Amino acid sequence: MNAQPRSQETPAQGAAARPAIIELAGVEKVYCSGGRRRARGVGFPALSGVDLAIGQGEMVAITGPSGSGKTTIINLIAGIDRPTAGTVTVNGSRLDQMTEEELAAWRGRTIGIVFQFFQLMPTLTATENVTLPLDLARLGPSRGRRARAGGHLAAVGLAEHGDRLPLELSGGEQQRVAIARAMACDPPVLLGDELTGNLDTGMARNMFGLLRALNGNGTTVVYVTHDQALAEMASRVVSVRDGLITGDTGGQS
Numbered sequence: 001m002n003a004q005p006r007s008q009e010t011p012a013q014g015a016a017a018r019p020a021i022i023e024l025a026g027v028e029k030v031y032c033s034g035g036r037r038r039a040r041g042v043g044f045p046a047l048s049g050v051d052l053a054i055g056q057g058e059m060v061a062i063t064g065p066s067g068s069g070k071t072t073i074i075n076l077i078a079g080i081d082r083p084t085a086g087t088v089t090v091n092g093s094r095l096d097q098m099t100e101e102e103l104a105a106w107r108g109r110t111i112g113i114v115f116q117f118f119q120l121m122p123t124l125t126a127t128e129n130v131t132l133p134l135d136l137a138r139l140g141p142s143r144g145r146r147a148r149a150g151g152h153l154a155a156v157g158l159a160e161h162g163d164r165l166p167l168e169l170s171g172g173e174q175q176r177v178a179i180a181r182a183m184a185c186d187p188p189v190l191l192g193d194e195l196t197g198n199l200d201t202g203m204a205r206n207m208f209g210l211l212r213a214l215n216g217n218g219t220t221v222v223y224v225t226h227d228q229a230l231a232e233m234a235s236r237v238v239s240v241r242d243g244l245i246t247g248d249t250g251g252q253s
């Protein structure tokens with residue numbers, strides 16, 4: 001993790017004064033399910049017109065009932081999925097206009113993502129899991145990557161556990177490896193989906209402290225949570241229901 005602050009701005013202020021690093025405008029997402037050919041426009045509307053601007057350095061929680069569209073929003077910001085209509089702009093790039101190849105390269109530089117079930121490689125050690133994105137991005141000389149990965153593990157309190165396989169780590173420790181892996185390339189944006197779903201309250205708070213520290217260094221953090229208490233620890237809470245934003249403590253308006 002980058003020890004140097006990215007900017008001189010104080011984190012955790014309202015978005016109004018900051019340039020948007022993430023912007024969804026008129027975003028609709030229709031899933032065509034079943035794998036069969038369907039007429040255009042027929043399918044399940046997961047998002048029905050979402051406008052959301054997130055300022056650089058913000059820490060935003062997205063909350064809402066199951067099936068409301070939270071994961072869809074995260075996947076659109078990560079460029080894992082594409083909108084059916086509308087525009088998605090992240091860190092100055094229009095994702096809806098990029099090819100898959102461009103998106104993959106862009107994602108490696110720009111987005112760190114922590115998945116709900118961590119998705120660590122089971123046959124790789126903690127250090128190897130964190131080294132993987134550095135290798136994929138060919139970041140720095142290959143000799144230095146293990147050391148760099150070790151630094152990221154130390155930043156999440158796992159300096160002594162680098163040689164362990166995921167199964168030799170507790171759930172909370174696995175999640176910290178997932179956070180270290182997400183931050184391996186020092187991306188400007190960290191996304192998390194249901195980060196606390198598999199953690200007890202103590203571990204969840206611990207994880208939240210890590211996110212806050214990263215945000216303090218200038219990383220824009222957006223996380224989905226069912227947990228109202230953890231949502232309220234963010235500087236801004238966006239509520240989603242039935243594919244629409246129904247609440248936003250964002251403070252711009």
Ligand code: ADP
Pocket residue numbers: 031032033044045046064065066067068069070071072073
């Ligand atoms: P949340 O994360 O808030 O639980 P999602 O964004 O995962 O919600 O899903 C929103 C809606 O879209 C849900 O009704 C879900 O069933 C549907 N959905 C999500 N992914 C797909 C998919 N790949 N194919 C069809 N429907 C989907």
Ligand code: MG
Pocket residue numbers: 070071072193
């Ligand atoms: Mg979800």
